[in-house]
Amino acid sequence: MGKGKGDDPSIDPFEISFLPEFREGRGPREPFVNEHGVVIGDHDYDSPNSPLNEWSTDTDPAVMAGDQWVHPFKDIGFLTAENRDYFERGIAPQSGIFMHQDKNSAYRAGEPVPDSEEAPQKQPE
Template identity: 55%
Template sequence: MAKKKKQQKDLGSPILDETQPHQISSPTFKGTGIKMQEPFTNEHGVVIGDSFYDSPNSPLNNWSDEIDPEVMAGDEWVHPTNDIGWNTSENRELLESKKPPQGVPFMHPAKDVGYGQD
């Protein structure tokens, strides 16, 4: 764990080229116009969006029978750009729809490769 924290400190941010490198299957925000946001500390003193999920004040680290799960409900527990919800197919489609078109595949400036194919 200490090595991860040192690496984050060396980078100055968990954000690398509009991606979150810690979630291997997460979509990239690059080219979508959505700006990656830094982790924040919510009103309960828990860091949200750092991908360590190990804040000392987190109810997850202090769980007991007296903890009501409702204390972890609400927007202050969700990071806008570093949340597992971006891995859903609906949110992936949302990101893809914001990216500019990449051009038509198999285009050649002087040859019509589709000539006579229809």
């Protein structure tokens, strides 16, 4: 990932330069062990208790959902343009519903789902 003018070389590669109002009360800067015994914030994602080490087709992805799996300062998600704009520049994300530029995602919304024997219908262009 490219470095911008405001990047501080002394911070972790997955950390951004938070505005002062986003630094307080976030939680620890150093790696920590979450309630499941998994180290969060070390970038190895290889704790013995991590579901990533025990993943199978029977694993429910929800076991890794929630704030206890995200480091408050060191997360790759902070590096997105939208998060950098918000946390480093104070520019709030644009609101509105997500829409595909070339697809009508609401096509046939509310209509009954056809039986599996029927061929799926192609969305009109």
